[in-house]
Amino acid sequence: MLSDQQGPGGPQQHSGYTLPDCYRHPGRETGVSCTRCERPVCPDCRVGAAVGFQCRDCVQGGNAGVRQATTAFGGRPVRDGTLVTKVLIGINVAVWGLTYLLGNSFVDRFLMLGDLPGYAGGVADGQWYRMITSVFLHQQILHIGMNMWSLWVIGPTLEQLLGRWRYLSLYLVAGLAGSALQLIVAPETPALGASGAIFGLLGALVLLQRKRGYQLGPIVAIIVVNLVATFTIAGISWEAHVGGLVAGLAMGLGLAHAPAGRRNLVQWGTMGLVLAAVVVASLVGAAQLPA
Numbered sequence: 001m002l003s004d005q006q007g008p009g010g011p012q013q014h015s016g017y018t019l020p021d022c023y024r025h026p027g028r029e030t031g032v033s034c035t036r037c038e039r040p041v042c043p044d045c046r047v048g049a050a051v052g053f054q055c056r057d058c059v060q061g062g063n064a065g066v067r068q069a070t071t072a073f074g075g076r077p078v079r080d081g082t083l084v085t086k087v088l089i090g091i092n093v094a095v096w097g098l099t100y101l102l103g104n105s106f107v108d109r110f111l112m113l114g115d116l117p118g119y120a121g122g123v124a125d126g127q128w129y130r131m132i133t134s135v136f137l138h139q140q141i142l143h144i145g146m147n148m149w150s151l152w153v154i155g156p157t158l159e160q161l162l163g164r165w166r167y168l169s170l171y172l173v174a175g176l177a178g179s180a181l182q183l184i185v186a187p188e189t190p191a192l193g194a195s196g197a198i199f200g201l202l203g204a205l206v207l208l209q210r211k212r213g214y215q216l217g218p219i220v221a222i223i224v225v226n227l228v229a230t231f232t233i234a235g236i237s238w239e240a241h242v243g244g245l246v247a248g249l250a251m252g253l254g255l256a257h258a259p260a261g262r263r264n265l266v267q268w269g270t271m272g273l274v275l276a277a278v279v280v281a282s283l284v285g286a287a288q289l290p291a
Contacts, residue, residue, distance in 0.1 A: 023055065034058055073208065073255055074263045075163015084164045085155035088171065089148050092194060095136045096144045107192070110137050112179050112240075114187025115289040123183055123282075124289040131183070131282065135175035137192040147194045154201050161208055162255060166267065170251055173275050174200020174244040180278045181243030184285035191237040196244030199226070203248025204255060211256040250274050 019029035022042035030042045034055040046053035071077055099107050108121070112134035115124035123130060138144035159167040178196020182189070202223050210216055223245070230238045254270025 071163050072161050072212065073163075073166070074258070074267060075161070075166055078164065081160035082156040084159050084168050085151060088155070088168075089151060092136050092138065092144060092148060092151075096138045096141075099137065099139055107137065107139055110134060110192075112182055112191040113189075114183045114285065116188050116190075117290075122289075123187070123286055128282075131176055131179035132172070134179060134192045135172075135194055135197055138194070139192065143193060147198060150198050151194065151201075154198070154205055158201055158205055158208070166255065166271075169271050170200060170204055170248065170255070171197045173251065173271060173278065174203075174247045176282075177247030177274070177278045178237075178240030178242075178244040180282045180285065181246075182237060182239040183282055184288075185239045186237070187285065187289055189237065189239075191240055193237070193240070195237070196240035199223075199241045199244035200248030200251070202226075203245045204252030207249065207252035207256040247274050247278065 019031055020040040022028045022030050022045055023039040024045045025042055028042045030040045032042075032046060032053055033040050034046070035049060035052040036054050036058040039055055041053060041055045045056055047056060047059045110130060110133040112130050113119070113122040115122045121127055138147065155167075158170070162170065175194065175197035177200065179191075182191050202219065206216060206219050206223070209219060227241070227245075230236050230241045251271050251274050255267050258266035258270075
């Protein structure tokens with residue numbers, strides 16, 4: 001027969017004994033214990049196991065020793081391996097739509113320009129945002145069409161090999177590197193487009209695929225053809241292409257050859273060093289512009 005109970009929240013005595021309190025919630029009685037550590041656990045603190053229940057601490061401790069799945073080069077596997085590529089294409093297309101609606105005034109405000117005599121604007125006037133906005137800016141439909149097609153062809157492969165954050169960082173840093181070389185070599189030449197970032201993706205892809213033992217002929221051929229076009233067709237900014245390609249190769253070296261035990265450190269460290277070099281080069285280039 002059950003003994004009398006105390007008021008609300010008081011201990012319930014059953015046949016002369018008191019149920020233990022949950023190890024995380026004093027005052028909350030429970031008759032269930034963790035099958036691993038045998039500590040009492042209430043319904044909020046127990047997780048179903050193959051046999052009985054385990055406390056959350058034991059579950060977390062067990063998971064800590066389980067190696068997390070990664071992509072071939074350290075990224076986290078995801079269900080949609082094209083998400084970042086689709087977002088980048090979407091942003092580029094949306095910005096192109098704005099250029100169509102708003103015209104040259106919008107383009108002039110966001111394209112890459114170091115300094116142009118008689119023109120109010122440019123990095124020389126503190127408009128550093130141009131170095132990244134120009135990477136998403138296109139004007140002619142053929143220009144954006146070719147760049148977005150190239151991004152769709154090579155982007156998903158890199159996104160699935162590297163994971164989303166490494167891939168996005170590679171794209172952005174390569175784009176900035178192209179703007180940096182433009183600032184140093186041709187500060188008076190306006191430039192726009194995602195070509196520098198895409199060349200960076202190509203450079204990294206060469207080293208990643210080489211590490212995997214793939215045939216590099218098709219990729220190298222694409223790079224060579226594009227470089228020939230860069231230096232032979234008027235109106236193309238070779239500075240952005242070369243700057244992005246060099247940055248992509250540099251980052252690809254760290255991404256492809258980082259030792260497994262220090263993969264995150266080497267990969268992110270390499271990209272950080274390339275970004276730091278881009279920043280320093282941009283500051284040096286800006287310092288040389290007319291006041």
